[in-house]
Amino acid sequence: MDSENDESPSATRRSYLRRGVELSSIGCALSTAGCLDSLGGSSVGAGTSRISEQEGSELSADEFETYVGDMRDRYGDGGPWGSGGADLDDGLSYRGAWTQQVHITEDGNPYQGDPDNLLVTSDNVAALYEISGKVDENGKQNFVMLLWSAARIPDEKRGGGPIEGTPVVSRIRPGVELKKFTEEMLMYFPSRRRNGDAVPVVLPPGTSFDSSYPLHQGKIEPVAAETRVGEEGVYAVEWTGEYDRQQSVIGAAEVRWDPKETYNFTWSVELEGGRSRLL
Numbered sequence: 001m002d003s004e005n006d007e008s009p010s011a012t013r014r015s016y017l018r019r020g021v022e023l024s025s026i027g028c029a030l031s032t033a034g035c036l037d038s039l040g041g042s043s044v045g046a047g048t049s050r051i052s053e054q055e056g057s058e059l060s061a062d063e064f065e066t067y068v069g070d071m072r073d074r075y076g077d078g079g080p081w082g083s084g085g086a087d088l089d090d091g092l093s094y095r096g097a098w099t100q101q102v103h104i105t106e107d108g109n110p111y112q113g114d115p116d117n118l119l120v121t122s123d124n125v126a127a128l129y130e131i132s133g134k135v136d137e138n139g140k141q142n143f144v145m146l147l148w149s150a151a152r153i154p155d156e157k158r159g160g161g162p163i164e165g166t167p168v169v170s171r172i173r174p175g176v177e178l179k180k181f182t183e184e185m186l187m188y189f190p191s192r193r194r195n196g197d198a199v200p201v202v203l204p205p206g207t208s209f210d211s212s213y214p215l216h217q218g219k220i221e222p223v224a225a226e227t228r229v230g231e232e233g234v235y236a237v238e239w240t241g242e243y244d245r246q247q248s249v250i251g252a253a254e255v256r257w258d259p260k261e262t263y264n265f266t267w268s269v270e271l272e273g274g275r276s277r278l279l
Contacts, residue, residue: 084211185233
């Protein structure tokens, strides 16, 4: 398993939800899009979930396992745990998972189920695991927060004529923001830019997991202005490029809070794509 010991980039905190719409319930699905002109262009979709222990997990452990299997069938080694599958018994205990979808449509309106209007779509999950036996001197428990997002062009939309341009994915950005001062962001992975054919799935010390996922094109890196360790920490990881198939992003953050208190965090996803501009 690859390890990352880079210093976390310091950053000025800014509004983390600048393009999302905060929702009070968990497990929500939201799709937005800007208008695309006939010569091609780009549009942004965003979805946000406010997640609280008081409301519980959207998916049970069995339901999450089924979801991971379904996404692996859809994305192959780009599924939620990459090439390593979902065998995480060593050192990790499942606490919950939440899903949402974000879409970009041809006409810029929210997706209403019409496949002819769907241009770019994404599946997303945030999963929370407790790191067994990893407790600090104040009794705070350490957790792993997995962020997975995968975007794709529907099969029937691949290609494109000389007028409308080729549908492409250009940016995928999942992120998390801790909402309580008693919650701490300790470290995050990846902590630096990644290029090449594959990106390792790196988890915090105290866990054992060997996996990677394909990087078809572009680069993956933390978003410096949306990443900060410490109390009420934030972390966002982003893929940027221009690809006409499917691309995944997997990020992991080690967080800590008092297990006697309920957790409260915001998970957001941004998706950008559209039709490539004509030369």
